[in-house]
Amino acid sequence: MGLTEKEAEERLRTEGENTIGGERKSGPLRIFLGQFRDIMVMILLGATVISVFLGEISDAVTIILIVLLNAVLGFIQEYRTEHTLEALRSMTSPTAKCWRDGKLREIAASRLVKGDIIELEAGDRIPADCTVLRAAGFFSDESVLTGESVAVAKSAGAEDDTDNSLNKPNIVYFGASAVKGSCRGKVIATGMDTQMGKISGMLTDIGREQTPLQKRLAELGKAVAIICLIVCAAVFGAGVLRGENVFDMLMTGITIAIAAIPEGLPATVTIALALAVSRMMKQKVLVNKLHSVETLGCTSVICSDKTGTITENKMTVTELSTADDDFFFSGMGYRVSGAVTKGEDTAVNPLAERALTEALRCGVVCSTAEISTQETPKSRNRGSLAGRGEWSVTGDPTEAALLIAAAKAGITKSSVSEKCRTLGEFPFDSETRFMAVHCSFGSEKRMYFKGAEEILLPRCSQYMNGRGEKVPMTAAFRRRLEEKAAEMSDRALRVLALAMCVSDDLAPYRGSLVFLGLAGMTDPPREEAKAAIRRCATASVKTVMITGDHKNTAVAVAKKAGLLKGGMAITGEELNMLSDEELDRDIGKYTVFARVEPVHKLRIVRSFKRRGEIVTMTGDGVNDAPAVKEADVGVAMGVTGTDVTKQAADVILMDDNLATLVSAVEQGRCVYANIRKFVRYLLSCNIGEVLTMFLGIVMGMPIVLLPVQILLVNLVTDGLPAIALGMERPESDIMSRPPRRSDEGFFAGGLMWRIVIRGIFIGLSTLASFTTVMHLGSSAEACRTAALITLVVSQLIHVFECRSESRSLFSMNPFGNMKLVGAVLVSGAVLAAAVLVPQMQVIFSTAAPSMAELFIALGFSAAVPLVSSVISR
Structure with a gap:
């Protein structure tokens, strides 16, 4: 199985090592000396020499201190950015379990070559792009590449598939993490040929540009230089024409020219920027590059990630439809407080609703997540929960959402476990797309199911009505449930079916299930993000959403956040069909970009810049790093952001909040x-x-x-x-x-x-x-x-x-x-x-x-x- 050591060595010589990123382009000394190329700095250095010549030592010392302060600050900022690719390289898995000469060995990941067979299990960092040969409940966290936090199920595909495009279910990607199950894969791309390597290549190709303020100060420096020369020449000429001593008038002209130099300007600019940085830090904005503070102020387009920036990145059950009724849940995200209502606003006692209670119990039983609070929440009445703060969540966010919804109805894991003892479990699998738990409920043994509606609904022969009675499922009623599930999906809700049956043993593929309900959940928009988007509109700043999510989901979130007013949505695939000229002409029409890859994000930013826009780009994953670095102001997420993105960014939001970014824009305008x-x-x-x-x-x-x-x-x-x-x-x-x-x-x-x-x-x-x-x-x-x-x-x-x-x-x-x-x-x-x-x-x-x-x-x-x-x- 796998390659022989001899074959691997030969391929290693031709393909190169499985590493990404390049060496730093500039050494520390070169970076430091580069800080003195600014025209204003050159003028000040010239003024220093003249001041020393004229005996004005205190003047000279002051100017030198100003120049050195600016040089040191500039050096620190530029040197920090050189570490971006090093951080990217650090995401490489140091070792890999690889089959060589028919034996499973642990080798350095850098020595992997195409054709190697590797083994992966939960907790491993994936060391190369591989096609999946075998998978057992294997899930991969690809958020660093796609930006989506939900783990992706992987299944075996064709062994000869060498296409490592993103979002393929039979490909695992370099830099992603294995979160569940085990997998065997065949290496199809290493080093710079991997998706992570392509991102590294984009980062390498992106050069640094001067900020608008640096360009304006350079223009000012040229103007001051010209004024100094004119003043010096005019005074010298006037004095000589009056018959004054030539040398004395030369010295007088130089003295007046030095007076024309605003030597305090660079220091004052630096101090103003530094004070703004200090104010922004109090608002949870960390600035990596000083001049980016001012650039924020002239932002005309904000390209924002969806998950965690516009939305809360906290799955929330917003409604649950049983056979007879629709129930709604208030309280977004992981907030403790919330209530259950029938319809839009009718108060309800959940324990009196047998189908609702059974559906929520099913969600609790079919959950391995845990939720807890420091303070015990209080129930004002049945179906309403009051408490400060948020639930502390561990485990799968979808399962946690079901637990929180049940808690609002007074159903908790501890209360369920008193009556329901787990006997066995059939875990969720990417192929079966459902989960089953066998448990004893009093004298009866039951199986509870949670999974995709299109998988479980066809297996249901009965449904539970509001009184808790089991009623035969007719074809017409099944169609009604299918239409309900489709309607919920159209509203960008993630739909899970809940079902049960009586069974003496764990028989997950058994039919004749009893339908309990359809749970609809979403990642809700932040309330403060909605206000921030409105504020941007008032300030004539265009906000667009760029996400790897499905188009329908992205559009639904954009509508709720107030982003889609008059705008259109476009996918990465549709972007591929447009030339740069067509994109530049039409990009102003779009406010939502869905199903995009790193190369699309980079292209979007460049298109806006070609139109003369000042672009601010937010991101958290490695997939965002090229666009973040290319933007006029790159903004990384401080909570969910990767080190790569943080080091590529000019600004870091410590609370991952779009409203915080808009406040930073205001500070930039003020600066x-x-x-x-x-x-x-x-x-x-x-x-x-x-x-x-x-x-x-x-x-x-x-x-x-x-x-x-x-x-x-x-x-x-x-x-x-x-x-x-x-x-x-x-x-x-x-x-x-x-x-x-x-x-x-x-x-x-x-x-x-x-x-x-x-x-x-x-x-x-x-x-x-x-x-x-x-x-x-x-x-x-x-x-x-x-x-x-x-x-x-x-x-x-x-x-x-x-x-x-x-x-x-x-x-x-x-x-x-x-x-x-x-x-x-x-x-x-x-x-x-x-x-x-x-x-x-x-x-x-x-x-x-x-x-x-x-x-x-x-x-x-x-x-x-x-x-x-x-x-x-």
Whole structure:
């Protein structure tokens, strides 16, 4: 049986080892050095060299610390992503039980080759894609590949079948787990030829792209570089034309150019993102990559998994139809509280309904699952259960759902076991598709059956009516039950038939059964997911569901969740029939993608991206990893997600909840809005400083501000106020606006115009303050002090204007951001100390202003927002 060692060695040489994933593309040093290729970073490094040359050591040290902080953060994020394929490789089974030379041996899974015969049993990790030769009640958990949590039954097929496509009942897949029974399989694919290997190949082919924020900051860096060169050249040229010393004017030009660089910007962006990450962590969102926080904010399409994200991933019995009546069960998922009603709302005593009681007893007997609670639930009345929290469940989720439904009717395992003692069991099998339990019930011996309706119903010759009487089954009545089962299936309910018979021994294939009922169960949509989908619609964010489930089931869930309004559903097979051009043209019509494979998910994400959408993709299994990595923002599930998906993702939801993701989108929008706010603030201030110095030189005035005073201005205005501005709360209408376009510039919406105009006002008011005090006959120190006060105070007033792009300074609550108020007070105190404390006056070349000089300085500072407010109207 199986191959000989010699045959296996020869095949191993030609096929290669049974491993997946590649080596890391970049070493740690290369990744770290790559962080310094950003234009803004290069400008800052150049500024550092010049600062050292000019003797401004403190300036140089500050800039270097900023650059290193950004480089370290970027390195950590990028290095972490390099482990994705390593995590994928770790899912390989380390050993396999394989027949070699007619003997069953345990060998390294990496040495398996095509044609090997292996043995599998419950608990094993499947080491290669195999065709099933023999199976005994074998079930495989393929959730890492398909995303569906229900174990799949496997049965023997053709020995020469080498097609390892997904969702085949006679194929077991590399990376899946054996959860029940035993199996013998023949290896048909190893390594990169397996379904897991193909996913690995997709991950390898996906490159990293810059986030929208990184692209915008790169554009800003280029603009700043050009401005610095123009300022330097203009000041140098103006000074030389006036007859100033060439070297002195070169140094002055360089000094002013350095003043134009918003060296606090990278640090402020990093701090704003880090603070957002901290806030999101409190909302159960773990961020792997810092810049992905902002990218979330411009999400225009959310591609969501169904199971566990939109739905609860907790099977729930919602109705049970006996021969005479329909009974409904409230309380979704594993919640303790719930009730049983006849029809939609008629209260019922289940114990008075003999057929219902017998059907629920059948479900309890035919269950190996267990449920428990910390607190004993209370029954308000028969047919109603009250309690806090959820049931703790172990075992098969379908069987647990039957136990919870029975508990709502006052029927528990312990109460059943007092009257019903199990004698034998015929386990559920993929071929028979039913389960039978033999037990003694008082003086009578019975068999209870649970299984597929199309298997058990034809074997029923009787049914139990509401009084507990056994009535002969007519052909017409059987058709009625079949139609009922079909109607329940059409509503995406999973239908199980329950039946019984009197029998002295375990005879599972015996006919003449008594029909008890049809149990309909579903994985219900999360209530918070419904609200999240509505919120996304308000924010003009399209939500689509991508699932490996059947189309009918997916459509039914989508309807309940509010996803299918005006949208259509399409399957993976139908996707295969569309070209990329056709898909790009029509993809906006679809909100449900069913029966999809990993390659389909990747194709869907790429199609949306080609249309200019910013795509957020959620996933938990290995099958989701390529699409998660390809998306603009990849989101992994923290509870059910595999390590592969978590490492491929930018963001991890710690509660697997779509509503949490939507809250993260709001935080992302807030972060980008805040970044625009402090970029507006910093650039306006820098333009004001540069204009003050440049116009002073052009007009032939004395130097308006000394280099040490410019350093003080940057220290006072660029630090705490900018950071506090980055902590502004989301504006009330932030989720009512459409997401910004992927090609939208950083200064869209007239931001650059506002920055330039405000910078000009700041510069002109500072010059006006300087010249006014100079005309009073004051000293040069007094004139510079007045100019310094005007420049700093006007900037500190401006920071409050930057809190909103749509409202004026006078229409906002000044105390809406107390951190900003505190930062401005600290900055004001530093300015006061520099002007009034004698020791500080020596350092900064300032003089205590007279009342007239102070009034002039503050008057010009206040004039700026007044003029700006009038112009904005």
